[in-house]
Amino acid sequence: MADTQQITGAEIVIRCLEQEKVKFVFGYPGGAVLHIYDAIYNQNHFKHILVRHEQAAVHAADAFSRATGEVGVALVTSGPGATNAITGIATAYMDSIPLVVISGQVPVPAIGLDAFQEVDMVGITRPCVKHNFLVKDVKDIASTMKKAFHIARTGRPGPVVVDIPKDITAHLAEFVYPNTVELRSYTPITKGHSGQIKKAVKLLLEAKRPMVYTGGGVVLGEASEALVKLVKALNLPITNTLMGLGGYPSTDKQFVGMLGMHGTYEANMAMQECDVLLAVGARFDDRVIGNPEHFFSKSRTIIHIDIDPSSISKRVKVDVPIVGDVKSVLAEMNDLVATETPKQQSPALKAWWEQIEAWRSKLCLSYDNSNGLIKPQYVIEKLWEVTKGDAYVTSDVGQHQMWAAQYYKFDKPRRWINSGGLGTMGVGLPYAMGCQLANPTAQVACVTGEGSIQMNIQELSTCAQYHLPIKVILLNNRYLGMVRQWQEFFYENRYSESYMESLPDFVKLAESYGHVGMRIENSNDVEGALKEAFDMKDRFVFMNFITDQKENVFPMIAAGKGLTEMLLANDINAEDL
């Protein structure tokens, strides 16, 4: 017999989350979601994490998803609660992170009347969600939630907003959760075209100067294993985008480092000079390829695997498009490669590797560590050593983000958690919260700057409430470092509004929340302090590293320049600056 018991819309929301096996809901209560919060009070299927600002709720849910692969869930109230969530939603959208964001809405009869705390959430989020819904009937809640989770996690993942008016959460209905979803208008392609896949393998086998470039799609698509197998079988050089780091082990010798604006010399040179390029789950964006015209000044054959057809031939025209799930396409490629008789390494490939080694010997990531000041790069290198390369590292946005990406060698996917697409300052601390809750015993480091950390500093309180033993690695140079660097290079040292005055005493600030605060001013103390901090396994430690103010991120490609037009640290003389 069907369960014909009538329950409230709020209880239906909770039952849906239970059906989806949601472990954490990140949120903040308010008028329009009071019924839902009342239903939360009486349940024990998931844990609700009370953040201190709705933006952090969405970021934390986003990081939970990035770290686990599951759909992240956030719950916010109408009006300001909803608008505060927008930055979080847009951040997740740009990086294709599956989220379901439930927002309260004013009661249906009040919609459109400029009611208290009313905002058109469906309208305001439309450009930054994969899809959104306004539920206007209690009977539609369950089917809408089912669709929301389905849309969020399938195809190219992304955030889905479900806006629920307050009166709907009080109305009664029977709870029936559909087992399946059928949407005639939404049927993502997963299996790649076999003819195209054959063509791709043939091109890679015959390539003289092959190159592999992979992005966040490999991480999101759980395709690392298949990728490693293919790259190893064909002895290919490989680079990752900022979002793709960890998709291929960074300590492997075939890995030539990250590419792009702050990529390695060898990665960018190999991208430009290769004759066959395999792009997997990446989108040739402006920070990666630089100027597309410059990129096309050399000819090469491009194979592009992506689940989203609109990512293919958007900025860069490709020769062999393969629309499909990257894991399944790479597996098919591996099967085809396995049927080939193993060949000796071709002389051409050998010469190509020699060329890459020559580029690598430039040691483009070397830096001068002799002035006694703490070098940010050095802190990251030591962080990698102390955490044995096995931490979850979140970052904010700016110089510290690039240093973390360059100097922390990620060997596993889902360990590097940062805002690549939208470049959202302030994500670092809430991202660390999401990672730590997902992995309570793991080492979680939040690499940040004194600008970014202050954008969501209120979350120190949330970290205290839930006893999250995060380690904040603040690379404090008293400047909005990336802004300062651009002002130094392109605005003749006019440091307009990039100096951070009146910083708080971060040690005291951390202590005021009951955390441990540390201030490290001497290069010799870096390693010891990191060890001490990570030995405090059950404490949140805020490490304020006072770093060299003038350090810049190299290599660097100026905006609009080509991939090989890199500025290297050793090319720049002190007098040029």
Next chain:
Amino acid sequence: MRHIISLLMENEAGALSRVAGLFSARGYNIESLTVAVTEDPTLSRMTVVTSGSDDVIEQIIKQLNKLVDVVKVLDLNDGKFIERELMLIKVKATGAFREEMKRMCDIFRGRIIDVADGSFTIELTGSGTKLDAFIESLDKAAILETVRTGASGIGRGDRILKV
């Protein structure tokens, strides 16, 4: 180049704004856009007239397909098609003008659907260029008001856009 893109989408609140929002967010041109429900009340049919290079049109089609509410997309320019647009035009019809307007209307196979002392309202259907030609052929001072629907398009023969 000018393209006529036809799409079938779920007949739901907000579906139109998803398409309109996509065009403005990505900087695509919209020359005209028409939408109405089909014989299946769950589906709307939309016709968008746009222009752009082949690469841009390819992206527009892909981006439209990506919208969750969009069921099917067809670039009518990929094959043979017919397009029609409806115009209602109110013109001065006094004195000598009155006979002249009647004659022009007949030449363009329009119909006078409202007659007043000083004006006619003419209904005219055809391709956009035919409607343009009619307007061109009139004395500017004689035109009181024009209303155009934007183009609707349909494939010729066996070309059918259906779920």
